[in-house]
Amino acid sequence: MSGIQYTPPPSLLDYFISDKFINLVMGPVGSTKTTAMILKIAHEAARVAPCRDGIRRSRAIWIRQSREQLRDTSIPDFLRWYPDGVAGTFEKTNYKYTLKFDDVECEVLFRGLDDPGDVRRLLSLQATFGIADEFRELNPEVFMALQGRLGRYPSKADNGVGCVDDNGVQIDKFWGASNPPDYDTWWEEYLQNPPANAAVFFQPSGVSPEADWLQYLKDGYYENLMEGKPQNWIDVYVHGRFGASLSGKPVFPAFNRHIHVAKHTLIPNRASTNPLIIGHDFGLTPACTISQIDPMGRLVTYAELTSDGMGELRFLREKLKPLLATSRFAGMPVLIVGDPAGQQRAQTDEKSVFDIIKSEGFRVVAASTNSISGRISAVDSWLTRSVDGKPAHIVDPSCTTLIKGFGGGYRYKIRTNGEMDDKPEKNSYSHLLDGHQYACLQANGNVLFGAKKTPAQAIQKVRHVYI
Structure with a gap:
């Protein structure tokens, strides 16, 4: 772990350091969302208050729609940053990785939701963090139920203070990354109108000047990706916009949230004669x-x-x-x-x-x-x-x-x-x-x-x- 140096691109920095209970980022394919999601584990685990033996223990539950997706995408991505035998130990049969560095020990449990048994076990676990890879695929009922399992580990019996940081502030949280869902879905409504305990972050289009991760991709990555694709596919996977509505076509397809919505409150110009x-x-x-x-x-x-x-x-x-x-x-x-x-x-x-x-x-x-x-x-x-x-x-x-x-x-x-x-x-x-x-x-x-x-x-x- 001492060899990992990571600086999130500006479009992911607020997501990476956010202290909201729920943190979700939506963006184009290839925008390093997954990397930020993976390295956020070490960042958050290092902040958990130590147990009585001085070890900062925590438990993260990483969920995906199926065990096959975990095996083929999520776990290989995870192991690229935390190699088995170097940053910790991966138990293949249990889909469990124990991350260890400095005084930190974090169990990462990978759970595919295609197995009803995994879902039942998921909802009986005591955990610190919840992580959703491609959260748009996650059933909202599971998403809400999982939140109730967080903040239960470590307990006060383990460290005398519970699931808090060194300052005694509650540290349990849920985070995830995803390509955009379709309009008129539960996830679109949640992302557009998040509750007070949630923070939602939108990355810019992959072909915009604000795309700050292009140095990690081959030249012309998005331009090549757009060739021969329908507009709705391009909107979702290149521009990071919500997908087509099942109910109708947007009247204003030129609208781009990242371009047309200000980042901060706008102040009227009183010096102007314009009403x-x-x-x-x-x-x-x-x-x-x-x-x-x-x-x-x-x-x-x-x-x-x-x-x-x-x-x-x-x-x-x-x-x-x-x-x-x-x-x-x-x-x-x-x-x-x-x-x-x-x-x-x-x-x-x-x-x-x-x-x-x-x-x-x-x-x-x-x-x-x-x-x-x-x-x-x-x-x-x-x-x-x-x-x-x-x-x-x-x-x-x-x-x-x-x-x-x-x-x-x-x-x-x-x-x-x-x-x-x-x-x-x-x-x-x-x-x-x-x-x-x-x-x-x-x-x-x-x-x-x-x-x-x-x-x-x-x-x-x-x-x-x-x-």
């Missing part, structure tokens, strides 16, 4: 996004609001106004852009939605069109452009519904005969995405209130959408 653009969808489920054209000419989306069973007046008073009154947005000029149909007066009181909005002190304008093709084109024009080498559209990471809608929740439905609808499906994402389309239309026509137009030469088409 906040509220792209607003009306009805009984009002929704909106809050965006702004920044000085570079990029469309920056800071926040989102959704609702259910709420009228327009209530939405404005209970949702939008309180948000705009926060320190993040207070005092900034605002322009609401909505469906032109919102100008039609109701037969009951002859008030239109626009009248309600104006009565609450907002300036509101109708979008230039309600054509679905025009609205989608407006969004695409922002997603496929760059400004000075940066994406022309950037989204705050807090906009989880917008991000998931972009990623495939907003989609064209596949009919029972296999044909695809020509209009996006009406679902839980469509209201917010419809509202955002109005914002993109307005931004394409440049902002009101005397804002400067974006110089045409500052915006260039991206040659390849999938970067």
